[in-house]
Amino acid sequence: xxxxxxxxxxxxxxxxxxxxxxxxxxxxxxxxxxxxxxxxxxxxxxxxxxxxxxxxxxxxxxxxxxxxxxxxxxxxxxxxxxxxxxxxxxxxxxxxxxxxxxxxxxxxxxxxxxxxxxxxxxxxxxxxxxxxxxxxxxxxxxxxxxxxxxxxxxxxxxxxxxxxxxxxxxxxxxxxxxxxxxxxxxxxxxxxxxxxxxxxxxxxxxxxxxxxxxxxxxxxxxxxxxxxxxxxxxxxxxxxxxxxxxxxxxxxxxxxxxxxxxxxxxxxxxxxxxxxxxxxxxxxxxxxxxxxxxxxxxxxxxxxxxxxxxxxxxxxxxxxxxxxxxxxxxxxxxxxxxxxxxxxxxxxxxxxxxxxxxxxxxxxxxxxxxxxxxxxxxxxxxxxxxxxxxxxxxxxxxxxxxxxxxxxxxxxxxxxxxxxxxxxxxxxxxxxxxxxxxxxxxxxxxxxxxxxxxxxxxxxxxxxxxxxxxxxxxxxxxxxxxxxxxxxxxxxxxxxxxxxxxxxxxxxxxxxxxxxxxxxxxxxxxxxxxxxxxxxxxxxxxxxxxxxxxxxxxxxxxxxxxxxxxxxxxxxxxxxxxxxxxxxxxxxxxxxxxxxxxxxxxxxxxx
Amino acid sequence: xxxxxxxxxxxxxxxxxxxxxxxxxxxxxxxxxxxxxxxxxxxxxxxxxxxxxxxxxxxxxxxxxxxxxxxxxxxxxxxxxxxxxxxxxxxxxxxxxxxxxxxxxxxxxxxxxxxxxxxxxxxxxxxxxxxxxxxxxxxxxxxxxxxxxxxxxxxxxxxxxxxxxxxxxxxxxxxxxxxxxxxxxxxxxxxxxxxxxxxxxxxxxxxxxxxxxxxxxxxxxxxxxxxxxxxxxxxxxxxxxxxxxxxxxxxxxxxxxxxxxxxxxxxxxxxxxxxxxxxxxxxxxxxxxxxxxxxxxxxxxxxxxxxxxxxxxxxxxxxxxxxxxxxxxxxxxxxxxxxxxx
Numbered sequence: 001x002x003x004x005x006x007x008x009x010x011x012x013x014x015x016x017x018x019x020x021x022x023x024x025x026x027x028x029x030x031x032x033x034x035x036x037x038x039x040x041x042x043x044x045x046x047x048x049x050x051x052x053x054x055x056x057x058x059x060x061x062x063x064x065x066x067x068x069x070x071x072x073x074x075x076x077x078x079x080x081x082x083x084x085x086x087x088x089x090x091x092x093x094x095x096x097x098x099x100x101x102x103x104x105x106x107x108x109x110x111x112x113x114x115x116x117x118x119x120x121x122x123x124x125x126x127x128x129x130x131x132x133x134x135x136x137x138x139x140x141x142x143x144x145x146x147x148x149x150x151x152x153x154x155x156x157x158x159x160x161x162x163x164x165x166x167x168x169x170x171x172x173x174x175x176x177x178x179x180x181x182x183x184x185x186x187x188x189x190x191x192x193x194x195x196x197x198x199x200x201x202x203x204x205x206x207x208x209x210x211x212x213x214x215x216x217x218x219x220x221x222x223x224x225x226x227x228x229x230x231x232x233x234x235x236x237x238x239x240x241x242x243x244x245x246x247x248x249x250x251x252x253x254x255x256x257x258x259x260x261x262x263x264x265x266x267x268x269x270x271x272x273x274x275x276x277x278x279x280x281x282x283x284x285x286x287x288x289x290x291x292x293x294x295x296x297x298x299x300x301x302x303x304x305x306x307x308x309x310x311x312x313x314x315x316x317x318x319x320x321x322x323x324x325x326x327x328x329x330x331x332x333x334x335x336x337x338x339x340x341x342x343x344x345x346x347x348x349x350x351x352x353x354x355x356x357x358x359x360x361x362x363x364x365x366x367x368x369x370x371x372x373x374x375x376x377x378x379x380x381x382x383x384x385x386x387x388x389x390x391x392x393x394x395x396x397x398x399x400x401x402x403x404x405x406x407x408x409x410x411x412x413x414x415x416x417x418x419x420x421x422x423x424x425x426x427x428x429x430x431x432x433x434x435x436x437x438x439x440x441x442x443x444x445x446x447x448x449x450x451x452x453x454x455x456x457x458x459x460x461x462x463x464x465x466x467x468x469x470x471x472x473x474x475x476x477x478x479x480x481x482x483x484x485x486x487x488x489x490x491x492x493x494x495x496x497x498x499x500x501x502x503x504x505x506x507x508x509x510x511x512x513x514x515x516x517x518x519x520x521x522x523x524x525x526x527x528x529x530x531x532x533x534x535x536x537x538x539x540x541x542x543x544x545x546x547x548x549x550x551x552x553x554x555x556x557x558x559x560x561x562x563x564x565x566x567x568x569x570x571x572x573x574x575x576x577x578x579x580x581x582x583x584x585x586x587x588x589x590x591x592x593x594x595x596x597x598x599x600x601x602x603x604x605x606x607x
Numbered sequence: 608x609x610x611x612x613x614x615x616x617x618x619x620x621x622x623x624x625x626x627x628x629x630x631x632x633x634x635x636x637x638x639x640x641x642x643x644x645x646x647x648x649x650x651x652x653x654x655x656x657x658x659x660x661x662x663x664x665x666x667x668x669x670x671x672x673x674x675x676x677x678x679x680x681x682x683x684x685x686x687x688x689x690x691x692x693x694x695x696x697x698x699x700x701x702x703x704x705x706x707x708x709x710x711x712x713x714x715x716x717x718x719x720x721x722x723x724x725x726x727x728x729x730x731x732x733x734x735x736x737x738x739x740x741x742x743x744x745x746x747x748x749x750x751x752x753x754x755x756x757x758x759x760x761x762x763x764x765x766x767x768x769x770x771x772x773x774x775x776x777x778x779x780x781x782x783x784x785x786x787x788x789x790x791x792x793x794x795x796x797x798x799x800x801x802x803x804x805x806x807x808x809x810x811x812x813x814x815x816x817x818x819x820x821x822x823x824x825x826x827x828x829x830x831x832x833x834x835x836x837x838x839x840x841x842x843x844x845x846x847x848x849x850x851x852x853x854x855x856x857x858x859x860x861x862x863x864x865x866x867x868x869x870x871x872x873x874x875x876x877x878x879x880x881x882x883x884x885x886x887x888x889x890x891x892x893x894x895x896x897x898x899x900x901x902x903x904x905x906x907x908x909x910x911x912x913x914x915x916x917x918x919x920x921x922x923x924x925x926x927x928x929x930x931x932x933x934x935x936x937x938x939x940x941x942x943x944x945x946x947x948x949x
Contacts, residue, residue, distance in 0.1 A: 044799040044800050044824050044826075044856075045799075045800055047797075047799050047822070048797075048799045048800050048802070048803065051797065051799075069619060069743050070618060070619060070743050070744045073646075073742065073743040073744055073745045074744060074745075074854070076717075076745065076747070077744075077745050077746055077747040077854050078747075078799075078822055078854060079747075080718050080719055080747030080748065081747045081750075081821065081822040081850070081851045081854050082796075082797045082799065082821045082822040083796070083797070083820065083821050083822075085718045085719070085720065085747070086718065086720045099676070099696040099697050100647045100649070100650070100696075100697065100714070101647070102696040103646060103647040103674065103695050103696045103697050103714040103717065104646035104647035104714075104742050104743065105646070105742070105743065105745075106645065106646065106717040106718065106742065106745060106747075106748075107696065107717075108694075108695075108696065109696050110696055
């Protein structure tokens with residue numbers, strides 16, 4: 001039990017005594033004796049009070065200005081000259097106070113902005129303080145466990161099941177080089193784990209790759225835009241990680257809410273730089289990080305190996321690069337490796353799962369219409385990828401980024417629901433990822449002329465009317481509402497975050513404040529901008545809600561009926577690949593183009 | 608025995624670190640020198656004025672005493688010799704040897720007691736002199752030094768005449784004689800506010816001496832001298848050290864009161880004197896520009912400041928920047944070689 005302390009609290013400032021009043025209340029509640037003096041007490045009077053009360057601690061507060069340092073220093077000097085300095089502990093608090101400043105003035109401690117009442121109480125009680133928000137073990141999120149995936153809309157469910165049946169039937173007996181490589185990668189991993197040489201498997205693997213990747217296995221040459229990370233670079237990274245993790249105190253952004261989890265994206269090209277960004281994001285409260293690979297990685301058959309850095313945006317997927325990223329993460333950080341859009345989708349799922357990723361991203365429709373992969377190829381690869389994800393028990397989100405190309409929300413949602421329902425049929429755990437964005441469709445129709453709330457809420461309402469599934473708006477929230485101006489971008493991001501929190505969604509992805517307009521690599525400081533802004537928006541919102549206008553419900557119904565109509569057309573078509581080619585889920589006029597990467601590579605296999 | 612040389616200032620930006628640095632630069636044998644600070648020496652930019660601050664550069668072999676969080680904050684490489692059982696806001700204190708010359712960040716013992724404890728620990732490292740850099744206007748820890756350098760200047764007061772008067776008062780108080788009391792004295796701890804006077808029966812004082820062990824503020828002291836003047840014979844006044852008098856709140860008034868008391872036949876002195884080695888002057892001050900809302904560098908006339916101060920003080924006045932390192936160094940060496948009173 002803590003011995004009761006005698007504490008003199010003195011605001012040596014005309015106005016700013018709020019902090020001391022709060023501390024006094026906490027000290028009294030903890031059983032300590034306190035004396036709070038008025039702001040006009042002189043240093044001599046305060047010291048006399050300390051002597052009279054036989055106080056063992058004195059807490060003073062003061063805002064900083066020219067001459068104030070001397071005033072506070074004189075106070076400590078007087079304590080010393082009065083023979084009290086060795087008998088009592090003395091701390092100073094205020095907006096500009098830092099430990100260096102406290103040392104300069106001769107105090108035992110200095111409490112600056114962000115100091116908690118509990119920290120001051122710990123000082124008085126002479127015990128080591130661990131910030132409450134740090135002490136509380138940060139929660140590791142499970143994005144899917146609260147959901148039963150119950151469909152509330154019978155006709156939509158019926159249509160989705162019909163389409164899932166068509167897809168599974170169509171894909172039966174079909175394969176691709178992507179699936180072949182994924183199966184070989186599984187075998188290589190197993191061989192490696194057993195300590196066996198996988199050379200012959202790799203030779204076979206190389207035959208299924210494009211030339212630039214095949215050359216890595218046969219000639220040892222790299223993709224022209226990559227180079228190997230040197231040992232000195234990896235050693236430096238290891239040192240950096242040790243130092244950073246020893247100092248790392250992950251904070252929770254959510255204030256009184258339990259969700260949403262906040263994700264940020266990385267993909268600078270260099271694993272070291274990525275890790276730097278990840279550590280910044282973790283330190284400022286991000287719950288999860290999303291791996292972005294190079295755009296050529298989606299249309300180039302095969303993956304290289306080794307620690308590699310890429311000279312442009314997007315970090316190359318190799319087993320070693322992924323392991324390197326994984327080794328840097330806090331235990332509480334969720335990690336998503338995207339597999340959604342390219343000719344390496346199945347193998348990405350395999351590599352991600354084996355590297356310890358928590359989540360992946362798969363969407364056949366977006367990958368076919370906005371991501372550049374041939375619909376047939378991505379359909380056969382996508383089905384296998386979902387099977388892999390189900391086997392690894394790894395949830396994945398189904399993104400609707402085709403909205404950014406101009407595809408209306410209801411068509412994008414129809415595609416998302418088709419993939420999500422297919423996933424459920426295959427035993428996987430899909431997460432719906434509607435965009436919170438000012439998309440071309442929104443601009444043309446003026447859905448956000450008045451506010452950014454109604455149409456985004458309408459999307460959530462529509463999805464919730466269909467199915468009980470986790471929703472993770474992204475990616476990032478507020479897309480096309482942010483500008484090159486950092487304050488504007490941060491405000492826009494945090495307001496969208498508050499809206500998402502108000503809707504009770506499971507997770508959000510946020511951009512850095514310079515992400516949309518960065519002329520080069522994203523600055524770490526701009527990540528902090530939006531993470532801090534989001535934290536503040538959650539603090540502002542608490543458990544309160546943002547109310548939409550009546551328009552939201554009307555648009556929600558329009559989206560719902562639009563989805564139903566599209567699904568009916570797709571079901572009617574009878575061949576899902578043909579539905580994609582024909583534009584039932586997004587036409588050329590909408591801005592959706594069936595991709596060409598991997599066209600003609602699907603082949604039949606014997607049962 | 609280690610000689611302790613303190614460099615204290617009358618205010619911020621009066622040139623403490625510049626004076627300390629001039630001694631370090633001139634010091635012929637780094638291994639015999641230790642340096643610490645009773646505050647925090649290491650800011651590149653002043654946290655109030657935003658103007659650049661001087662830094663301490665130590666050469667290989669010197670000893671420093673600083674806090675844990677400062678060990679790697681400068682460009683110098685420090686070898687930890689001993690961890691002291693003393694804490695400051697930047698962590699535990701360490702005695703270190705400079706292994707590679709460079710800038711150091713110092714945050715050392717910040718009270719008289721901890722400075723004493725630090726000195727005791729330094730004994731075994733063959734240090735001849737410890738330089739104790741001051742902080743702001745802080746003086747109390749300097750009560751244990753053997754020789755004191757007072758840094759003053761335009762940052763304290765831009766009126767050179769008033770600055771000289773204050774320096775005279777400081778010189779007078781620091782040079783009060785040492786008094787050894789042979790007979791029983793009235794012991795007084797602290798006179799901080801006038802109410803404290805009621806604790807003692809000063810009006811009926813029959814003691815030959817009153818000994819002050821604590822802090823004496825100018826207001827109760829004024830009342831005290833008024834009361835004592837009514838006594839049939841004035842008791843002698845003995846203060847534990849002169850630094851406590853410098854903290855009284857009004858140096859000019861305190862020096863006048865003591866002069867008057869002595870003139871009336873009273874005996875005033877200190878139990879533990881210390882030597883005032885030099886008063887250094889700094890004509891620089893940060894001037895607040897209201898139009899731009901920022902501080903700008905400004906200077907008073909250095910010649911006028913030096914001649915006025917020199918004419919008023921018996922103590923050597925040094926403008927470190929204009930007179931170079933040697934002037935202050937010679938004064939300190941004289942003290943180290945035996946002229947310190949302690």
